[in-house]
Amino acid sequence: MAREIRKTKAVTEAIKLAEVVMGSDNAIGEIVGPAGTGKSMAGRAVCEAYRAARIVAFDGMTRHQLLRAVAQAAGIEGPGAVDRLLAAPEGDTRRLIVVDEANKLGWRPLEALRFLADERGFAVLLIGTELYERQFAASRTRELLLQLGSRIGAKRMSTRHLDRAETYAHVLRPAFGDVADKELINAFWMGCRKGNYREAVELAEECRRIMAANQMQNLTSAVLELALKWSANRRVVGRDGHAA
Structure with a gap:
């Protein structure tokens, strides 16, 4: 695809x-x-x-x-x-x-x-x-x-990281529609290392997975927090130096 x-x-x-x-x-x-x-x-x-x-x-x-x-x-x-x-x-x-x-x-x-x-x-x-x-x-x-x-x-x-406005325009809004909560937008931007495009897309996909599993229609702070925890777990580096 x-x-x-x-x-x-x-x-x-x-x-x-x-x-x-x-x-x-x-x-x-x-x-x-x-x-x-x-x-x-x-x-x-x-x-x-x-x-x-x-x-x-x-x-x-x-x-x-x-x-x-x-x-x-x-x-x-x-x-x-x-x-x-x-x-x-x-x-x-x-x-x-x-x-x-x-x-x-x-x-x-x-x-x-x-x-x-x-x-x-x-x-x-x-x-x-x-x-x-x-x-x-x-x-x-x-x-x-x-x-x-x-x-x-x-x-x-x-190339550089996206700013807040770009992150919203190119990742958040396409994935979730209009989001009015500015604190949520800022938390999302911070959560993908201040606009790393690849991580922003992955974070959005994780949020959508959680929403689908819980039959939710709108992105919430709770969903984002859980998605960030999942993302953080994936980046945990073990003692052997490899991602867990």
């Missing part, structure tokens, strides 16, 4: 950023932010707006695996697909590639993406956490990523 895309400020800014990237001579941009702040949703919105291909990186993804994924997204199939991708001339139409979880890529796959943007007519939008950014400053990889960093330049944006 497709995940719902909500038009948060991050989504609006990401679509504008993608437009800039698509029209740039150095067609590489980036979206960076903490976990749970709506980066992936923004990336999916960009894909929908520009019919872009979306690739999700994974730990240890090699340069060849990444290029094979790009080749498949570009419709290049069969043996030698990567070689044909790297040798293909620029097309008349620029194709946008959105790379989510870019923080899981090492410098070699990232440099391969730079090559595709420089020499093969692709536009690239990288999405990742602060771990991705660290590679541009780390002594071991700083020089290796110098060209990529210069291509990105100012074509970047940062």
Whole structure:
């Protein structure tokens, strides 16, 4: 089932950023932010707006695996697909590639993406956490990523937690309808770590589960308090360092 895309400020800014990237001579941009702040949703919105291909990186993804994924997204199939991708001339139409979880890529796959943007007519939008950014400053990889960093330049944006109004507009009201209790709205916002989008959605789902189990129609402080307790229990870290 497709995940719902909500038009948060991050989504609006990401679509504008993608437009800039698509029209740039150095067609590489980036979206960076903490976990749970709506980066992936923004990336999916960009894909929908520009019919872009979306690739999700994974730990240890090699340069060849990444290029094979790009080749498949570009419709290049069969043996030698990567070689044909790297040798293909620029097309008349620029194709946008959105790379989510870019923080899981090492410098070699990232440099391969730079090559595709420089020499093969692709536009690239990288999405990742602060771990991705660290590679541009780390002594071991700083020089290796110098060209990529210069291509990105100012074509970047940062996601952040939702403010109270956004949390209400994009999570609370869609889930529960109009909520007049300002204290309840504030308690919900505080409960999802002051607007962490992912946690807000999960908290809303937990509240709805409790309401359904108790045949309740309206969100109450008691329901929210119980949902917060369930959420807190899920984040309890045991002695072995793993979530219980």
